[in-house]
Amino acid sequence: MPDEPPRRPPRPPTSQDLEDYEVMEPSDSLSNEPPGTDPLDRGVATPERWSAGMRFGTTDAEQRQGESLDQHLAEEEPDTALDGVDKEQAELDAELPPGLAGEDPGDEDVDGLLLDDPEPRAGRLVAEDEGAHPAEEADLVAHDAGISGGAATAEEAAVHxxxxxxxxxxxxxxxxxxxxxxxxxxxxxxxxxxxxxxxx
Structure with a gap:
């Protein structure tokens, strides 16, 4: 048998797009950085604010202890959106009579008040014969027997x-x-x- 050239092992499939994921050499880069500086050698510029990992409550002991009232108050931010509203309200109050100045209908607690007074319920209407005795009245007449147990059927609730x-x-x-x-x-x-x- 003639000598055959040695076979090469099959190459794994490669993609032409893999070059896009490679780190380019500084000399091949088109950035504005001076040549000779490696982008991997640059340091990280820390932001000029506190990190979330340095705040109170990141350790077990701080979580068990909890934040004090002073710490809670220090975290509060003033509500500056209402400053202009207070000035406008003061201008409106200056135009009102002295007895009405400073009153706002929206400040009244209306959680327990009804918007409209409900109509009085008629309760249960019972005929004179009560449906069990002979009718002595020629006309259809009934009287209010009151509310039975506080719950009314749909028909009784419709009567007002x-x-x-x-x-x-x-x-x-x-x-x-x-x-x-x-x-x-x-x-x-x-x-x-x-x-x-x-x-x-």
Whole structure:
């Protein structure tokens, strides 16, 4: 057999982009640094502020001890956003009467107040016969039996007290031009009969 040249071991696959991750020599760099300075030899410029690792509470003993009140107060920052508001409020207070100056409706504690007074609940309406006795009343009449246990069904909660209106058409208090009580049903009957057609 003729002598064959020795085979080389296969080369691992390489990428042409690997050159982008290599550290360039200072002479090959296009930076503005003077030649001969190695970028890896430069020191690190520390920031001009305290490091978070140097603050209080990084050790076990400090964490068990906790920060004192003076340390908490030293960490507080003043709220400068309200300085201009105080000046504007002082100018507005100067225009008000002496009794009203300095009062702000927003300062009142309204957490426990309701925005609107709730309507009084009517409770449970019970008929005179209570649904178990023969009806002695021809009309549908019921009385308020009060709230049962403080909880009401949806139907009971929908019932509310309507105050008497001075101009309720059912009470006969609203008078017409002739001084007689105005009746809605009589007006409707006159309209149906065509008596009001010429009254324009």
């Amino acid at each position: 007290v309507v105050p008497d209106d001075d101009y309720d058409i059912r009470s006969g208090d609203q008078d017409g031009e002739d001084g007689e009580a105005w009746d809605e049903y009589e007006e409707y009957e006159r309209y149906e009969a065509g008596e009001d057609e010429g009254d324009d």
